[in-house]
Amino acid sequence: MRFRLRFMFWGTIFVCCTTLMTIFAVFREIGVPVAARVETIHRNIKKTLKHTSILDGINLLTGKERAVPDHQNASKYDEWVAGKRRQRPVWVSNESKRKNGTHLLHWQQFHADITENQMYSSNAPYMNDLLESLATTEIENVGLFHGGSQLKLHVKLVDGNYAMLKPMRTPRSLVYNYDEDQPFWFDVERHNAEIAAFHLDRILNFRRAPPCAGRVLNMTADIKMKTKDKDLLDTFFRDGGNTCFEGKCAPWFCNKDHPVCGRGEMLEVSLCVMIPFYHGNEDPILDRPNPWSHGVREARIWQEQNICDDILKNPDNAEGRFLLDLVEQSIFDFLMLNYDRHHFHMLQKYSSKGFVVALDNGKGFGNPDLDDLTLLGPLAQCCILRDSTFRYLKKVNGSKEKLSDHMRHTLVKDLIDPVIHEAHLEAIDRRLMKLLDLVGDCVDLYGEERVMVKGNLKLPFPETGVNMDM
Numbered sequence: 001m002r003f004r005l006r007f008m009f010w011g012t013i014f015v016c017c018t019t020l021m022t023i024f025a026v027f028r029e030i031g032v033p034v035a036a037r038v039e040t041i042h043r044n045i046k047k048t049l050k051h052t053s054i055l056d057g058i059n060l061l062t063g064k065e066r067a068v069p070d071h072q073n074a075s076k077y078d079e080w081v082a083g084k085r086r087q088r089p090v091w092v093s094n095e096s097k098r099k100n101g102t103h104l105l106h107w108q109q110f111h112a113d114i115t116e117n118q119m120y121s122s123n124a125p126y127m128n129d130l131l132e133s134l135a136t137t138e139i140e141n142v143g144l145f146h147g148g149s150q151l152k153l154h155v156k157l158v159d160g161n162y163a164m165l166k167p168m169r170t171p172r173s174l175v176y177n178y179d180e181d182q183p184f185w186f187d188v189e190r191h192n193a194e195i196a197a198f199h200l201d202r203i204l205n206f207r208r209a210p211p212c213a214g215r216v217l218n219m220t221a222d223i224k225m226k227t228k229d230k231d232l233l234d235t236f237f238r239d240g241g242n243t244c245f246e247g248k249c250a251p252w253f254c255n256k257d258h259p260v261c262g263r264g265e266m267l268e269v270s271l272c273v274m275i276p277f278y279h280g281n282e283d284p285i286l287d288r289p290n291p292w293s294h295g296v297r298e299a300r301i302w303q304e305q306n307i308c309d310d311i312l313k314n315p316d317n318a319e320g321r322f323l324l325d326l327v328e329q330s331i332f333d334f335l336m337l338n339y340d341r342h343h344f345h346m347l348q349k350y351s352s353k354g355f356v357v358a359l360d361n362g363k364g365f366g367n368p369d370l371d372d373l374t375l376l377g378p379l380a381q382c383c384i385l386r387d388s389t390f391r392y393l394k395k396v397n398g399s400k401e402k403l404s405d406h407m408r409h410t411l412v413k414d415l416i417d418p419v420i421h422e423a424h425l426e427a428i429d430r431r432l433m434k435l436l437d438l439v440g441d442c443v444d445l446y447g448e449e450r451v452m453v454k455g456n457l458k459l460p461f462p463e464t465g466v467n468m469d470m
């Protein structure tokens, strides 16, 4: 007992001293003190919170393009992209494989590869064939997908597989401002963001996003003639030589003034694999509110205080992979600037024990000029990170081949290459540095032992209540 008390006494003195020394070191050695950085985060949060006004006076950036001052070239850029397009993607180099029609086997391999910890394995030998299949397999039928506020179609391919289709709605180099006139919740989904996000997630080695590929459809042959869905069929029309449809979704995203229009009959889309049904017909996806959501109401809660402690009070959250996945998801969203994470998703099959699925990434890659640290809420408030992820990010940051290079090397194989504008790729490298700075602050405050987590989280959590004054 005596020993323990003495131990505790000296332990406390030690902890106090090291904390003071750390704080001193942080102030002396890092140009920007932690307090100032937290202040910046806080300011950004306040700024985000101001975007709470109403829909009035905001033009949706679809169909007819709206010119944004700095990006007058938006549609020119897309014309250039269209001119550059190949006939086929280059995921699979073997012609004979292509001629063999369906890629049924690769879909089956993919489905079998989904586990409690990953959407697909690190080598995933079927992946290129699967992407090729998404980009080339003939469409059997199409219907509106009901769910979410924005327009998407569900697609059945002739080999019996299912995919989620998102149409191109805005030019690639259009920048969404995320300011009072263009609040984050009013942002239109980008088909190309889904594709780029899948590859980013794969490159980061998270492997939690469904595979997606780009393709170009004939709206008459591949959509209109392949659907019996009246909500889709009845909204087709022609506008200045282009085929368009309105579809049905939330009224402010689907209306006469903001249709989906092709160039002539041709429309660029993304196709992502649909997660297979659970038990034959049950929804495979579990939806849970994201505690660090940027939703107008939810954000107030965590932006006024550190909620990590509360979240850890639930043993389900404090053990296993959940919180570490959420931290990585925040990193993923920060790198592509995605505010649209009101919910996080898991697979019904594994209930709360499974990985956090990176589903619905269409609102990423909308603004390459803005780096918003508030997207790193879970990282900043809990100050934990998978050791392996940290090492990998640090390695990439320090190597000649940047994250953007990895992205370029893989995206070039997609049929709709260039998938995203170069500015977004450059933004990824810049954001990575900022994110590593934040991790550095956590390490300075709590030490690497406490911040870097090997394996899963275990109870008791070493030290909760990370106070970053948020």
Ligand SMILES: *[C@@H]1O[C@H](CO)[C@@H](O)[C@H](O)[C@H]1NC(C)=O
Residues within 6 Å of the ligand: 070, 071, 072, 073
């Ligand atoms: C617009 O295009 C011209 C020529 O292609 C280029 O020099 C200029 O930098 C572009 N401007 C923007 C804002 O992208």
Ligand SMILES: *[C@@H]1O[C@H](CO)[C@@H](O)[C@H](O)[C@H]1NC(C)=O
Residues within 6 Å of the ligand: 094, 095, 096, 097
């Ligand atoms: C292409 O695939 C076929 C059948 O799978 C195989 O026999 C052939 O060796 C492959 N060719 C190349 C160049 O990989």
Ligand SMILES: *[C@@H]1O[C@H](CO)[C@@H](O)[C@H](O)[C@H]1NC(C)=O
Residues within 6 Å of the ligand: 096, 097, 100
């Ligand atoms: C096509 O695929 C089938 C079934 O997977 C296989 O039996 C057949 O040999 C393949 N044909 C060619 C030309 O590769």
Ligand SMILES: *[C@@H]1O[C@H](CO)[C@@H](O)[C@H](O)[C@H]1NC(C)=O
Residues within 6 Å of the ligand: 218, 219, 220, 221, 264, 265, 266
């Ligand atoms: C699109 O498909 C329709 C119906 O099959 C066809 O008549 C039309 O020529 C196609 N358009 C293009 C540009 O290929």
Ligand SMILES: *[C@@H]1O[C@H](CO)[C@@H](O)[C@H](O)[C@H]1NC(C)=O
Residues within 6 Å of the ligand: 394, 397, 398, 433, 436, 437, 440
């Ligand atoms: C990341 O790279 C930048 C620029 O090369 C460097 O200044 C920074 O120290 C690096 N961060 C880490 C954690 O290695």
